Amino acid sequence: MAAMGDPGLAAHDLACLRGERRVFAGVAFAVAPGGALVLTGPNGCGKSSLLRLLAGLLEPVGGGITWNGEPVAADPEAHRARLRYVGHLDAIKPSLTVAENLTFWCRLHGGDDARIATALAALGLDRLAAIPARLLSAGQKRRLSLARIAVAPAPLWLLDEPTVMLDRDSVDALAALVAAHRAGGGIVVIATHAALDLPDVGFLRLGGDTAEAAP
Amino acid sequence: MSAFMAIVERDLRLAFARGGDALNVVVFFVIAITLFPFGVGPEQGILERIAAGTIWVAALLAATLALDRLFRADYEDGSLELLALVPLPLELVVLAKSLAHWLSTGIPLVIAAPLLAVLLNMSGDGFWALIAAMLIGTPILSLLGAVGAALTVGARRGGVIVSLLVLPLFVPVLIFGVAAVDAAVYGLAVRPHLMILGAMLLAAIPLCPWASAAALRISLD
Numbered sequence: 001m002a003a004m005g006d007p008g009l010a011a012h013d014l015a016c017l018r019g020e021r022r023v024f025a026g027v028a029f030a031v032a033p034g035g036a037l038v039l040t041g042p043n044g045c046g047k048s049s050l051l052r053l054l055a056g057l058l059e060p061v062g063g064g065i066t067w068n069g070e071p072v073a074a075d076p077e078a079h080r081a082r083l084r085y086v087g088h089l090d091a092i093k094p095s096l097t098v099a100e101n102l103t104f105w106c107r108l109h110g111g112d113d114a115r116i117a118t119a120l121a122a123l124g125l126d127r128l129a130a131i132p133a134r135l136l137s138a139g140q141k142r143r144l145s146l147a148r149i150a151v152a153p154a155p156l157w158l159l160d161e162p163t164v165m166l167d168r169d170s171v172d173a174l175a176a177l178v179a180a181h182r183a184g185g186g187i188v189v190i191a192t193h194a195a196l197d198l199p200d201v202g203f204l205r206l207g208g209d210t211a212e213a214a215p
Numbered sequence: 216m217s218a219f220m221a222i223v224e225r226d227l228r229l230a231f232a233r234g235g236d237a238l239n240v241v242v243f244f245v246i247a248i249t250l251f252p253f254g255v256g257p258e259q260g261i262l263e264r265i266a267a268g269t270i271w272v273a274a275l276l277a278a279t280l281a282l283d284r285l286f287r288a289d290y291e292d293g294s295l296e297l298l299a300l301v302p303l304p305l306e307l308v309v310l311a312k313s314l315a316h317w318l319s320t321g322i323p324l325v326i327a328a329p330l331l332a333v334l335l336n337m338s339g340d341g342f343w344a345l346i347a348a349m350l351i352g353t354p355i356l357s358l359l360g361a362v363g364a365a366l367t368v369g370a371r372r373g374g375v376i377v378s379l380l381v382l383p384l385f386v387p388v389l390i391f392g393v394a395a396v397d398a399a400v401y402g403l404a405v406r407p408h409l410m411i412l413g414a415m416l417l418a419a420i421p422l423c424p425w426a427s428a429a430a431l432r433i434s435l436d
Contacts, residue, residue: 057296057435081302089293095232096225107221108301148297 006069008032009054009156009187013063016049023049025062029204031189033155034182036201039191045207047191048088051158054189055085067156083156084109084149090141091148094134098125101133102147111152119151123173139165143173150177156187163194171196218303219311226315229288236281241323244277248331259336266335267345267396274324274349275385278356281320282381283374285312285364286431295368296435305428313354313361313424321353337400344399344409348392351412358416358423359384365430387415 010030016023023046031037039047052058054065056076065072072079092101102116120126123143128136136144142165149157157178163171175197178188190196230237251269255261289295298308328349329342337345363381370376395408 055300057299059436077302077304080300083300085297085300087293087296089291089296091293091297093225093229093292093294095229095235100228104221104225105297108218108298108303110218110302 006030006032008035009065009067009189010069011054011063011065014050014053014060014065015062016046016053016058017061018049024206027063027204027206029202031187031202033185033187035187036178036182036198037187037189038196038198038201038203039189039206040193040203041206047206048160050206051085051087051160051189051191054156055083055158056080057085082154083158084152084154085158085160086145086149086162087160090145092133092136092141092144095132097130097132098136098144099129101144102151105148106151109152109154115151119147122150122177123147123170139167139170142166143170146174146177153184155185157181157189159188159190159192161191161193163192163196218301219307222298222303222308222311223315223318226312227319230281230315230319235319236284237319237323240277240280240320241327243280244273244324244327245331247273247276248334251335263336263338266332266337267341267393267400269335270328270331270345271352271389271392271396274328274353275356275382275389276378277324278320278353278360278385279378279381281316282360282364282377283367285316285361286368287364290368290434295431299431299435305431306424309361309365309424309427309431310420313357313427316361317354317357321349321357324353325349337396340402341396341400344395344405347405347409348395348412351409351416352388352392355388355412355416355419356385358419361427362423362430365427365434368431369434388412391415 008031012028014027015025027050029037039050041047049058053060056072056079067079067082099116099120102119103113106113106116117126120129123146125140125143125147128140133141133144146162162174166174171194178198181188229235248269251265252262255265286295289298299305301308325346328345332342332345360377360381363377366380367376391408391411395405395412398408399405
């Protein structure tokens with residue numbers, strides 16, 4: 001574990017309020033470049049909320065998040081440029097083909113069109129590139145959603161239950177993607193219940209005071 | 216800029232794809248106007264008098280048809296939160312989507328309007344004023360509509376609420392849009408009306424995406 005101010009992603013004293021309920025408080029961690037953090041804990045303990053906080057989709061009610069020692073709230077646009085987020089929803093347009101869906105996100109992130117084929121192949125979707133996305137199975141949609149993070153490089157991956165619906169081979173493919181990402185100095189934060197085969201990860205267990213009401 | 220164009224291109228592709236809204240909007244516009252000669256009778260004088268107003272009112276109603284889906288489809292399938300995470304400011308994302316909405320629904324209305332003006336026996340002097348006023352006015356409808364669509368994106372049944380919310384806001388566009396055509400028909404100056412419409416458009420281009428983006432941020436929380 002790295003200390004505050006070091007390169008990488010760090011959070012201190014993070015608190016999250018959803019509705020009137022305090023989901024968690026006092027969450028702190030630090031991940032160095034090349035590191036991985038796995039979020040665990042029972043349903044409703046705030047794993048997704050923490051990832052949304054890290055992505056900037058939610059505002060923390062307390063504490064802060066830093067990247068290389070700089071608070072991310074100071075420059076949200078730069079933070080958005082450095083992260084890739086995979087949420088519960090697949091964000092796939094059924095009337096577009098698999099390749100068109102991915103091309104859109106690639107261009108949006110300023111990626112290189114040449115990487116589209118590579119990203120599709122990495123998740124075993126290369127033979128489905130030309131078919132409309134509405135014909136995909138739930139697992140294939142999930143793979144297409146994961147191909148988004150591989151198509152345009154970014155140093156921070158935030159993955160929310162990425163293995164749901166995936167078959168064993170796809171889970172291995174995802175583990176390989178994450179390993180390659182980390183080998184290049186990337187950071188990954190994953191919320192998962194599944195045993196993903198990742199070496200040398202940090203764990204953060206949320207939950208405990210989840211039922212406690214906000215003051 | 217390439218990210219902006221990527222959003223415009225995707226939304227256009229979706230609007231014209233199977234199940235898209237673009238065709239429905241213009242067909243609704245044509246059918247609604249075709250009903251008027253049946254309703255008020257074929258007397259040429261009456262149709263000529265009401266032509267500009269009828270076309271504009273039908274255009275306003277048609278423009279609200281596809282509004283509900285402007286952000287809702289993206290909201291429901293998770294695309295919207297990802298769009299909020301791209302390096303492009305959310306205001307520009309909204310502007311890109313409004314532009315695509317105008318290109319896929321506003322432009323077909325502008326093209327169909329002169330043909331329908333013939334059907335309603337509009338005097339030929341009004342044609343160019345009608346086209347010019349609609350070219351300036353319909354983008355305002357898309358921009359204002361985006362605000363309504365953004366405000367109701369989290370509501371379970373937003374469809375009707377969007378119309379109730381934005382139709383009153385469309386009234387200034389209606390007034391000056393019709394006034395421009397009437398002025399041309401009666402041989403008065405068209406320019407002042409077009410300039411007021413232009414001023415509204417210039418105000419709407421920065422203000423509406425700003426308001427829509429604020430509303431979307433609330434619903435994404």
